[in-house]
Amino acid sequence: MIQSVKIFCDFDGTVCLGDVRTILFSTLVGEAVHEAVELWLKGEISGDECIRRECAAVDNLDVEWFNEIIDQQEIDPAFPLFVEYCKLKNVEVEILSDGFDYYINRILKRYNLEYLPVFANSLRIEGNKLIPGFPYLNQYCGRAANCKGTHVLNNAGNDQLRIVVGDGFSDRCAVDYADVVFAKRKLIQYCRESNISYYEFSNFNDVRNRLEDLLRRKRLNPRHRAEIRRREAFRIEANL
Numbered sequence: 250m251i252q253s254v255k256i257f258c259d260f261d262g263t264v265c266l267g268d269v270r271t272i273l274f275s276t277l278v279g280e281a282v283h284e285a286v287e288l289w290l291k292g293e294i295s296g297d298e299c300i301r302r303e304c305a306a307v308d309n310l311d312v313e314w315f316n317e318i319i320d321q322q323e324i325d326p327a328f329p330l331f332v333e334y335c336k337l338k339n340v341e342v343e344i345l346s347d348g349f350d351y352y353i354n355r356i357l358k359r360y361n362l363e364y365l366p367v368f369a370n371s372l373r374i375e376g377n378k379l380i381p382g383f384p385y386l387n388q389y390c391g392r393a394a395n396c397k398g399t400h401v402l403n404n405a406g407n408d409q410l411r412i413v414v415g416d417g418f419s420d421r422c423a424v425d426y427a428d429v430v431f432a433k434r435k436l437i438q439y440c441r442e443s444n445i446s447y448y449e450f451s452n453f454n455d456v457r458n459r460l461e462d463l464l465r466r467k468r469l470n471p472r473h474r475a476e477i478r479r480r481e482a483f484r485i486e487a488n489l
């Protein structure tokens with residue numbers, strides 16, 4: 250039986266208004282970097298290979314400028330209040346991102362939200378090079394360098410309703426295992442194609458309003474197909 254709710258939030262384009270990873274590489278490298286992303290979107294290269302290529306394309310990094318671009322990024326103005334509301338209602342909030350811990354932590358800190366758990370790819374600056382790391386790479390998933398499905402699967406209990414809020418292709422695995430989905434942009438297309446019901450949202454006020462409705466219900470039920478997929482995933486894992 251469902252006792253509590255846990256929310257997994259995408260960062261780029263969801264918590265943060267812009268897609269910071271795309272903004273950074275477009276600004277630092279220019280059009281050339283889109284080639285890697287196009288190949289990734291077509292499924293021709295894996296998510297981590299895409300990021301390796303993006304980082305390799307950056308030479309002579311100006312760290313100050315890099316940080317400046319990050320410091321210009323703003324989060325959804327409704328997000329801090331949303332987090333406050335969740336705290337009040339004992340709803341856990343976690344950030345899942347196929348971007349980098351480096352800028353996510355830096356941006357969250359600016360809004361005093363650095364206590365939120367963040368699961369993202371890592372990024373080190375060595376001299377004038379960007380060195381990516383993939384602590385959550387799932388070799389069975391080529392969709393993203395940080396397979397968000399793994400976190401949605403493992404970071405919640407059977408008595409928790411798993412909610413995913415996202416906007417893009419890297420949220421696909423997360424959505425497969427989610428009980429409730431909030432989607433915008435490309436993620437809507439994926440939900441439609443996969444027959445996964447979703448709430449369309451444009452900002453965290455919308456999410457909060459819908460969450461209030463959900464929390465008012467006497468009983469929360471897991472999404473049947475997500476439950477089956479979670480069970481299947483655990484069975485496969487147990488047999489490996």
Ligand SMILES: [Mg+2]
Nearest residue numbers: 259261262417
């Ligand atoms: Mg996104």
